Amino acid sequence: MAGSGARLWPRRGRAPVEGVPPSTGTRSGGRAPALVRWLGFALDAVLPPHCLTCDAPVDVQGSLCGACFATLSFVTAPHCARCGVPFPHAGTGPLCPACEGRPPAFEAARAALRYDAGARRLILPFKHADRTEIAGPLARHMAHAGAALLARAEVVVPVPLHCRRLLSRRYNQAALLSGWLARQAGLPHLPDLLRWSRPTPPLGERGAAERAALLDGAFAVSRRGAARVAGRRVLLVDDVMTSGATAESCARALLAAGAGAVDVLAAARVPDPRLEAPR
Numbered sequence: 001m002a003g004s005g006a007r008l009w010p011r012r013g014r015a016p017v018e019g020v021p022p023s024t025g026t027r028s029g030g031r032a033p034a035l036v037r038w039l040g041f042a043l044d045a046v047l048p049p050h051c052l053t054c055d056a057p058v059d060v061q062g063s064l065c066g067a068c069f070a071t072l073s074f075v076t077a078p079h080c081a082r083c084g085v086p087f088p089h090a091g092t093g094p095l096c097p098a099c100e101g102r103p104p105a106f107e108a109a110r111a112a113l114r115y116d117a118g119a120r121r122l123i124l125p126f127k128h129a130d131r132t133e134i135a136g137p138l139a140r141h142m143a144h145a146g147a148a149l150l151a152r153a154e155v156v157v158p159v160p161l162h163c164r165r166l167l168s169r170r171y172n173q174a175a176l177l178s179g180w181l182a183r184q185a186g187l188p189h190l191p192d193l194l195r196w197s198r199p200t201p202p203l204g205e206r207g208a209a210e211r212a213a214l215l216d217g218a219f220a221v222s223r224r225g226a227a228r229v230a231g232r233r234v235l236l237v238d239d240v241m242t243s244g245a246t247a248e249s250c251a252r253a254l255l256a257a258g259a260g261a262v263d264v265l266a267a268a269r270v271p272d273p274r275l276e277a278p279r
């Protein structure tokens with residue numbers, strides 16, 4: 001099982017996912033400079049590649065070993081047609097109860113992974129331990145899960161990093177993902193478009209209703225930024241989508257600024273415990 005199915009990065013020169021061109025490090029498609037390829041092979045020879053989340057050797061830098069790959073759960077059907085929350089079994093839907101009761105401001109949300117123990121082994125080091133090299137492998141899966149959303153997007157915008165956390169962390173992990181996706185899709189990337197309009201307390205273990213209340217009106221778009229999204233379909237990118245309250249609040253801010261529509265793409269999605277419990 002440690003073969004091609006375990007790859008988060010494809011072999012050099014192969015298209016990583018349907019509809020997204022291979023990453024060659026240049027804008028010129030397949031004309032990756034020979035020197036870059038040679039340096040890649042030389043680096044692999046000196047520092048043999050190992051799994052992103054353990055010490056097991058792998059064929060390609062930036063991939064997972066078979067055992068670690070097997071711990072990942074991808075979000076597949078059935079899921080809510082609107083917010084993308086996974087359904088525990090078939091026969092539910094097409095919409096989850098939350099979307100039935102109150103449709104979100106965004107049109108559709110999708111995520112690559114279920115946010116479980118396997119996903120946390122990738123996402124927590126990415127968020128908190130400067131493991132920025134995990135952005136590419138995660139974004140490749142996002143490009144696959146959100147291929148339809150990327151195909152109709154006109155501009156890509158990350159959820160902003162909270163100013164309080166920006167002090168302790170040097171980078172916005174959502175912007176690393178959105179930058180990768182925008183580059184691969186050839187779309188404009190606006191990493192500074194959305195801003196927090198006021199401080200909010202840590203969301204921690206708070207429930208969906210409390211999160212929604214705390215985040216209501218918490219994001220803003222500058223007047224100058226508004227001109228860049230006016231009438232355009234925005235793809236909003238985040239690392240983890242929990243209750244959807246952040247995506248909802250960002251989508252409202254974008255629509256209020258004049259965006260034509262908003263879709264959401266996340267690396268991982270926290271399953272709704274209210275859907276998971278009853279069997």
Ligand SMILES: [Zn+2]
Pocket residue numbers: 051052053054055056064065066067068069
């Ligand atoms: Zn591993």
Ligand SMILES: [Zn+2]
Pocket residue numbers: 080081082083084085095096097098099100
């Ligand atoms: Zn839903």
